[in-house]
Amino acid sequence: MPIAIACPAPTGAAKGGVRAAPALDAGDTMEATLRALVDATPTATLLFDAGQRVHYANPAARVLARLCAPEKGDRPLERVADWHPELLSTGALHLCSLHGSWSGEVILGIGRGQHKILLVHLSRIGPERFGMTVRDITQESVRESELHARNAELEVAYEKLQGAQEQVMQSEKLASIGQLAAGVAHEINNPIGYVNSNLSTLQRYISQLFSAIQSYEAALAEGAGPAATDAIRQKLDLDFLVADVPQLLSESREGIDRVCKIVRDLKDFARKERSEDWVKADIHRGLDSTLNIIWNELKYKAQIVRTFGDLPPVECLPSELNQVFMNVLMNAGQAIKDQGIITVTTSVAGGRVRIDIGDDGEGIPADVLPRVFDPFFTTKPVGSGTGLGLAISYGIVSKHHGTIDVSSTPGQGTLLRIELPIEQPR
Amino acid sequence: MYRVLLVDDEPNILNALRRCLASIDVGQLDGEALKVEAFTSPERALERSEEQEFDLVISDYRMPGMDGVEFLSAMMELQPVVPRVICSGFADRDAIIAAVNEVQLARFIGKPWADEDLAAAVVSLLQPGRARPRAARGASRPPVSFEEASAHVTLVEQDDDGAIVLRSDDAE
Numbered sequence A: 001m002p003i004a005i006a007c008p009a010p011t012g013a014a015k016g017g018v019r020a021a022p023a024l025d026a027g028d029t030m031e032a033t034l035r036a037l038v039d040a041t042p043t044a045t046l047l048f049d050a051g052q053r054v055h056y057a058n059p060a061a062r063v064l065a066r067l068c069a070p071e072k073g074d075r076p077l078e079r080v081a082d083w084h085p086e087l088l089s090t091g092a093l094h095l096c097s098l099h100g101s102w103s104g105e106v107i108l109g110i111g112r113g114q115h116k117i118l119l120v121h122l123s124r125i126g127p128e129r130f131g132m133t134v135r136d137i138t139q140e141s142v143r144e145s146e147l148h149a150r151n152a153e154l155e156v157a158y159e160k161l162q163g164a165q166e167q168v169m170q171s172e173k174l175a176s177i178g179q180l181a182a183g184v185a186h187e188i189n190n191p192i193g194y195v196n197s198n199l200s201t202l203q204r205y206i207s208q209l210f211s212a213i214q215s216y217e218a219a220l221a222e223g224a225g226p227a228a229t230d231a232i233r234q235k236l237d238l239d240f241l242v243a244d245v246p247q248l249l250s251e252s253r254e255g256i257d258r259v260c261k262i263v264r265d266l267k268d269f270a271r272k273e274r275s276e277d278w279v280k281a282d283i284h285r286g287l288d289s290t291l292n293i294i295w296n297e298l299k300y301k302a303q304i305v306r307t308f309g310d311l312p313p314v315e316c317l318p319s320e321l322n323q324v325f326m327n328v329l330m331n332a333g334q335a336i337k338d339q340g341i342i343t344v345t346t347s348v349a350g351g352r353v354r355i356d357i358g359d360d361g362e363g364i365p366a367d368v369l370p371r372v373f374d375p376f377f378t379t380k381p382v383g384s385g386t387g388l389g390l391a392i393s394y395g396i397v398s399k400h401h402g403t404i405d406v407s408s409t410p411g412q413g414t415l416l417r418i419e420l421p422i423e424q425p426r
Numbered sequence B: 001m002y003r004v005l006l007v008d009d010e011p012n013i014l015n016a017l018r019r020c021l022a023s024i025d026v027g028q029l030d031g032e033a034l035k036v037e038a039f040t041s042p043e044r045a046l047e048r049s050e051e052q053e054f055d056l057v058i059s060d061y062r063m064p065g066m067d068g069v070e071f072l073s074a075m076m077e078l079q080p081v082v083p084r085v086i087c088s089g090f091a092d093r094d095a096i097i098a099a100v101n102e103v104q105l106a107r108f109i110g111k112p113w114a115d116e117d118l119a120a121a122v123v124s125l126l127q128p129g130r131a132r133p134r135a136a137r138g139a140s141r142p143p144v145s146f147e148e149a150s151a152h153v154t155l156v157e158q159d160d161d162g163a164i165v166l167r168s169d170d171a172e
């Protein structure tokens, strides 16, 4: 017998439940209790036979019915298909009779381009009987797919940011190298200048020597005495030449060594690193080659005092750390107006490597101090600072699981402390 | 005798410049000897310039304490007519332009330089065979001649008739 949706009110059901609580009564009390329970369940629950005729529907199903077929109002709905032709597919019913149950999501068009997403569970509860629970998950799945979309967007944005950060880092590196280029050119052109000039001189000296040899040979052939050879010596200034050649050569050697060193340091410095290039490296070597590179920026202003402790090799991306050292050292140099001292001190403290870079420059006012690591924060004139130096240094040090801290006394100087773990956490 | 003042913070440069100048044949300088004084400190060079007149000054651009333009402007106060040359590997165009404008450079010689070019520049700036202002100077400053007053004195040349001709670098 079909059951109309008009069912006992939930309040009545609750009372029935309370009344049935002793549960010691006859079987019909138990049935009433179960019925009260199903009536009170917020999930739409139907009972129907193989012919899809509905025998029972709880009050929550009424809400669902109205949702599925608003135009049908509260009229009794005798067959499942009356609720909505797509609510129960024959396939699902078939699978349920085969396996005893079936669950799945069903999407129902409810007119005006709208749709509902329902979580449907079918179970066979007798030879000709089926139970069906239906939960409206439209909101949840909208929220879920929104979340998915947001998440995907975020992932894309994150990837873009990573790319951008890499680019900014690379271009900051290029910019700082560009800044250095003039200085480096100067530093290389100086030794090349005198080596080149010395070579021309050497060429002249050699032709002088050749003519000396010829003159001596001629004098010898004529059997000339010491007075003649003395005259040749003086005329060709051989004494000066003999004294100058070794000096000229050692100065030139010095110049070539310097060029080689600068080129090597530049290579060390500017190598583009991949994230898999983590190596155990000597921090002191990085500090030295960076100091060499920027020496021409610093030497007119600052004396460098290095106090290097005993450091173990540190697992790092060396050229990225060099960039940190460069940024911090350049800042130190820029903070010194006329003449000053930059100290570079290394030590091991608490299982970490510590690099202190101090200067006795102008210092940082208290209101500026918290902002120095902010990207694009600069107190330097437009065009001379990008304000990325410390922001990027901070990023690099964090990537190394290290810390970078600044302390400063205006008018007295600034100390940048970098601490790095010796090994990266696995 | 011609006196040349060299200033560069790099002693090896000074030595190389000395050697280069030593190669100039005195015949090109009307038989006059070249006397070179070299300083690694621009301040010391200025002190020396207070007591000694020079015929040519060649300075580096980048030096500690004082850059080449600052040094040459101070030099200009002391000895307005001395031809001023900057010899530098500094590649900054703006700095070069500023130098040319501010201290009316006679020459900018890049590093590395070619010895022949430098020698030729020195010879031409010393202007041997010309009435030399320094030779005319007594203990006190002589009346300022047109050539002395003109910043271009080192850039002009007189032709055989004594007329001043403008000399451009390419024309040399």
Ligand SMILES: Nc1ncnc2c1ncn2[C@@H]1O[C@H](COP(=O)(O)OP(=O)(O)OP(=O)(O)O)[C@@H](O)[C@H]1O
Pocket: A327, A331, A332, A335, A359, A361, A362, A363, A364, A368, A372, A373, A377, A378, A379, A380, A384, A385, A386, A387, A388, A389, A390, A391, A414
């Ligand atoms: N050693 C220091 N002494 C004084 N002020 C400093 C020092 N280091 C950093 N600062 C301050 O922190 C600001 C930010 O430094 P940061 O290196 O990030 O950028 P910048 O030096 O201004 O520009 P860029 O490094 O891109 O050329 C500087 O403008 C300066 O005000």
Ligand SMILES: [Mg+2]
Pocket: A327, A330, A331, A385, A389, A390
């Ligand atoms: Mg900086």
